[in-house]
Amino acid sequence: MIKYRLVCKKCNLSFDSWFASSKEYEKLKYKKFLNCHNCNSNKVEKSLMAPKLINKNKSEKIEKSLKYKKINEKIQKYQKFIKENFDYVGENFSYEARSLHYNQKQNKKKGIYGSASLNEIKELKDEGIDTEMIPWIEDKNN
Numbered sequence: 001m002i003k004y005r006l007v008c009k010k011c012n013l014s015f016d017s018w019f020a021s022s023k024e025y026e027k028l029k030y031k032k033f034l035n036c037h038n039c040n041s042n043k044v045e046k047s048l049m050a051p052k053l054i055n056k057n058k059s060e061k062i063e064k065s066l067k068y069k070k071i072n073e074k075i076q077k078y079q080k081f082i083k084e085n086f087d088y089v090g091e092n093f094s095y096e097a098r099s100l101h102y103n104q105k106q107n108k109k110k111g112i113y114g115s116a117s118l119n120e121i122k123e124l125k126d127e128g129i130d131t132e133m134i135p136w137i138e139d140k141n142n
Contacts, residue, residue: 008036009043075137082113082134089114094124101129 002022007014013036019025025046028034034044089096093114100112116124116131124131 003049005047005049006034006044007047008039008041009045010041011036011039013038014047072137075135078134079136086111086113088112091115094120097124097129097131098127101127 001018001020002025003016003018004025005014006017015037017034019028025034029044032042035042036044087110089112091114093112093116096112096114097116118133121131121133
């Protein structure tokens with residue numbers, strides 16, 4: 001299929017039309033089957049038209065952007081839940097996690113969240129302290 005911009009030489013109306021091929025356009029033109037929708041003249045000619053190129057990279061970028069947006073929204077939902085249901089301990093996460101684990105007499109009902117290095121997380125897990133690591137997105141609205 002090919003799309004041409006057609007112009008009526010009588011009334012200067014410009015319109016688009018689809019053809020099976022450029023040969024099909026020529027055949028219809030020769031048989032005078034092409035006419036203007038406005039004045040019914042058969043003096044219709046092709047005009048210059050910029051080709052539409054499909055940019056695969058652009059569509060891939062849009063798709064990746066949509067995936068990123070969905071992931072970002074999911075992370076923000078997790079963060080909201082964590083902020084509402086856990087206590088923030090900042091850089092003291094390792095210390096506070098050990099304190100909760102080994103001093104169970106505190107009966108602390110809320111969990112904690114904060115920052116820890118990969119090495120600190122590994123050490124906590126080696127000690128049998130249940131920890132999870134999630135990506136954290138800074139809130140840019142504040």
